Amino acid sequence: MQKNFDCDKCFDAPEAIFSLLKPEQKEFVRERHSCVFYKKNDVIFKEEDEPIGLLVLCDGKVKVFREGVGRREQIVRMVKPYGLMGFRALFAEENHIATAVALEDAIVCIIDKDDLMKLIRENSDFAIGLMRSLATDLGFSNRRTVALTQKHIRGRLAESILFLKDTYGLEDDESTIKIFLSREDIANLSNMTTSNAIRTLSTFASEGVISITGRKIKITDMKKLERISSLG
Amino acid sequence: MQKNFDCDKCFDAPEAIFSLLKPEQKEFVRERHSCVFYKKNDVIFKEEDEPIGLLVLCDGKVKVFREGVGRREQIVRMVKPYGLMGFRALFAEENHIATAVALEDAIVCIIDKDDLMKLIRENSDFAIGLMRSLATDLGFSNRRTVALTQKHIRGRLAESILFLKDTYGLEDDESTIKIFLSREDIANLSNMTTSNAIRTLSTFASEGVISITGRKIKITDMKKLERISSLG
DNA sequence: GATATTTTATGCTGAAAAACATAACAAGCC
DNA sequence: GGCTTGTTATGTTTTTCAGCATAAAATATC
Structure with a gap:
């Protein structure tokens, strides 16, 4: 787990959540964020861990799964670049209920919980962007529940x-x-x-x-x- | 579907989302909201409907289900008083993907989409409250997916x-x-x-x-x- | 490059649950 | 009351899929 990799893409790409930030907020995030490199198969966070903030996947692919009966794992989400991770637990005020593992080498941009809350309070567009992400994931999860149980x-x-x-x-x-x-x-x-x-x-x-x-x-x-x- | 029932409880109860509103916002909602009565078995919204805003269940019980293979329904959520409905689709910017039906006589308080967005932009605590609701639902849905498929x-x-x-x-x-x-x-x-x-x-x-x-x-x-x- | 380990492939068996069938019972309606 | 309709109950059959076993192939490790 090395630090300070390049994650400029996350600030520039129009699909990335940071595109919703005001210029001075972007600067703030640039200063305060940390960028972490994960090797293939590395665990990014695991069930029961305390959420630390918002994770943005800059590069790589990640699976998010939950262990059920007999430690059998069920993948609940697949993350692609610019996808968000780890903040659902933060807002639900609980520990992680799933584990995230890098499927290939990955770079993850991390914003601390307090900094994230500051950004949300200052910028309603950013907050709405995060709500959109949660809402989309929830829709996906509901569809998935029905497909996996009925098909x-x-x-x-x-x-x-x-x-x-x-x-x-x-x-x-x-x-x-x-x-x-x-x-x-x-x-x-x-x-x-x-x-x-x-x-x-x-x-x-x-x-x-x-x-x-x-x-x-x-x-x-x-x-x-x-x-x-x-x-x- | 009659109008203007009593839904004071939704403004006063500390568990209700409106408790996060500032006094002048509460007044705004009191003026602008509508309150609808649904008989047992009435459809509140259905799959493919366009979301109209935020629905707060003031009284009654509601099931939210999705139709899968062969119109077989899978209940994805059960709503109790002060529970929120119908706003996931709004934030995901898509039509409803599930149907809500009253299990017993119900009173629902409705805030129009534009009014809701105004409240969110003015009040970050309210926005965070809605995020919390989405995050909790998403956690529930993920747990449910695994339980229903593995148990x-x-x-x-x-x-x-x-x-x-x-x-x-x-x-x-x-x-x-x-x-x-x-x-x-x-x-x-x-x-x-x-x-x-x-x-x-x-x-x-x-x-x-x-x-x-x-x-x-x-x-x-x-x-x-x-x-x-x-x-x- | 030889060996160990993991992943992929395929067959067989039995358990779980769906599908189907039928009947008793309750509830709403004329 | 008698009729229709919907719900609950239970038995039987069939399908689907998990579990297990074994082997081949690919990959990792030394």
């Missing part, structure tokens, strides 16, 4: 593949998903056992819906994949 | 019973849950079929964990119920 294995897996595509996008070939997950992570995202993730992925491949090369997933029949997902 | 039927039903107890409380006898749901609603809350809800409830009764009289559920062995819930 059958094939539907759940198809939905997860589409979700990964929507979140991380596609390579230049316009079909390869820009994230490489282990079969176990795919299973933990889709609420199934690893065996079933492997089995169902190869069924999809044999049906010509996707093609697999190692951890690389290529969507070869989007229409069919969407049909499988929506039919459940 | 077995008995665990899910036990958890739902405990959840209903925590949300609506107990009668004076300190064991009867203060809400009466149909078996179908209990099933939709616990992610199971109505048959299984009925079957498992009577198993619990025969095991002495609960006792049932019609729709009235009495918890007779709290420890055991908690054990069933946590073991999954």
Whole structure:
């Protein structure tokens, strides 16, 4: 865990939450923030930890999961660059209820709790931006609850593949998903056992819906994949 | 749907969100709000509706559910007096993704979208209060996702019973849950079929964990119920 | 580059829960 | 009261999926 990496992108990118800050607030954040580098597989925060502030993912990919029955993990969120982490617990005034792990090397920009509250109090647009983020996540979580409980294995897996595509996008070939997950992570995202993730992925491949090369997933029949997902 | 009922409680109760408003803001809300009465089984808002503002439940009980595969409904939230509804979609800038139905006669206090935004911009404590509500709901939803997907039927039903107890409380006898749901609603809350809800409830009764009289559920062995819930 | 470890692949078995069927019972309505 | 409609109850069948076992392949470690 090294300090003071470059996270200029987080201040400049229009999708980033800091774009809502006033110039003098940006300066304040530049001075006060810290920037932390995490290696692949590093834990960023874990269940029961006390929230320290707002974390902005500058670079990399992160999974956020919760451990359930028999320590089995269920991924509740996937974070992409400029995504926010760790502040839900802060506002709910409780400790973290999930664990965040870097899926590849990541740079995270951290704003301390008190500084964050100061920014919110000074700038209602910034506050509304954070509310928007919470509201979007809540919508996602509610949709997910229903999909994971009601859809059958094939539907759940198809939905997860589409979700990964929507979140991380596609390579230049316009079909390869820009994230490489282990079969176990795919299973933990889709609420199934690893065996079933492997089995169902190869069924999809044999049906010509996707093609697999190692951890690389290529969507070869989007229409069919969407049909499988929506039919459940 | 009649207008102008009494919803003074929403302004006076310390648990209500309006307690965070400044005196002149309270006056503003008193003037501008509308108060609507819903009969049992009335739809308050439904999936795909455009959000109109912030809804505060002054009196009654409400279920919020989402329709999934084959129109099967999954209850994502239960609202009790002073609970908030309908503003998640507003902040996420999308239409409602769930339907709210009154489980018994209800009084709802409505603040228009623009008025709400004005209050938020003027008062950061109020904004933070709303953030807290979103953050708490998101935590609940994430916990729920994992519980509903990983626990077995008995665990899910036990958890739902405990959840209903925590949300609506107990009668004076300190064991009867203060809400009466149909078996179908209990099933939709616990992610199971109505048959299984009925079957498992009577198993619990025969095991002495609960006792049932019609729709009235009495918890007779709290420890055991908690054990069933946590073991999954 | 040889060995250990993890990940992926696939078959088989049994448990869990959904689906279906039927009936008793209660409630609202003419 | 008698009728319809909705809810609750319980038994039977079928489907889905988890659990387990084993092996091959890929990756990491020394």
